[in-house]
Amino acid sequence: MTKNLCLSGILLFMVVFAHAQEIPNPAATDTLWKTSVNFGFNFNQATFSDNWTGGGVNSIALSSLFNSQANYKRAKWSWDNERDMLYGIINNQGQDFRKSQDRIFLDSKVGYDISGKWNGYGSLTFLTQFAPGFRYEELPNGGEDARKISDFLAPAFLTSSIGFEYVPTDYFTLRLSTFSP
Numbered sequence: 001m002t003k004n005l006c007l008s009g010i011l012l013f014m015v016v017f018a019h020a021q022e023i024p025n026p027a028a029t030d031t032l033w034k035t036s037v038n039f040g041f042n043f044n045q046a047t048f049s050d051n052w053t054g055g056g057v058n059s060i061a062l063s064s065l066f067n068s069q070a071n072y073k074r075a076k077w078s079w080d081n082e083r084d085m086l087y088g089i090i091n092n093q094g095q096d097f098r099k100s101q102d103r104i105f106l107d108s109k110v111g112y113d114i115s116g117k118w119n120g121y122g123s124l125t126f127l128t129q130f131a132p133g134f135r136y137e138e139l140p141n142g143g144e145d146a147r148k149i150s151d152f153l154a155p156a157f158l159t160s161s162i163g164f165e166y167v168p169t170d171y172f173t174l175r176l177s178t179f180s181p
Contacts, residue, residue, distance in 0.1 A: 034071045036068065038065075038066075039064070041063075042064070057094075058093040062090075064086070066084075066085045078119070080111070082107045084104075102133070104128045105127050106126040107124075107126075108125075110122050117167055121163060121175065123160065124158070125158070125159045126156070132152070134147060161177035163176050164176045
């Protein structure tokens, strides 16, 4: 429980620290780069009365997210980078704190315009998690057994792909990878 609270605090600090950075005036910098940063911190509490016939379990949940993008475009070449991090914990009545979200996603893609809506591209994607994952099993005496099934960087996935990308609008992209080792 203490580890989960510490991880949430660290992630929140990273998000606040990232937001506190001074952003230079776009008119004074290279306009070939487009960047964005989004973050959020959520708190949720659910409480059910004994008279509520719909059922439910009292709970408290905390979650945080951090997303940043840095995209470069010059002539026919582009370089798109994305970082997406999520972490959340929940405490249901009768249970200890457990993680509800846990993701580290990094993606970098280099593209070359072939036609108006088609690009050739090569990308590298990394996916892992912040904290250990557990499988909870109910014991015959009424308790629970928490068996560790994953950890930081275990598992971790590194995927490369080469292929074609269809970009009909600014908000939709479809990657078709003919080769993904």
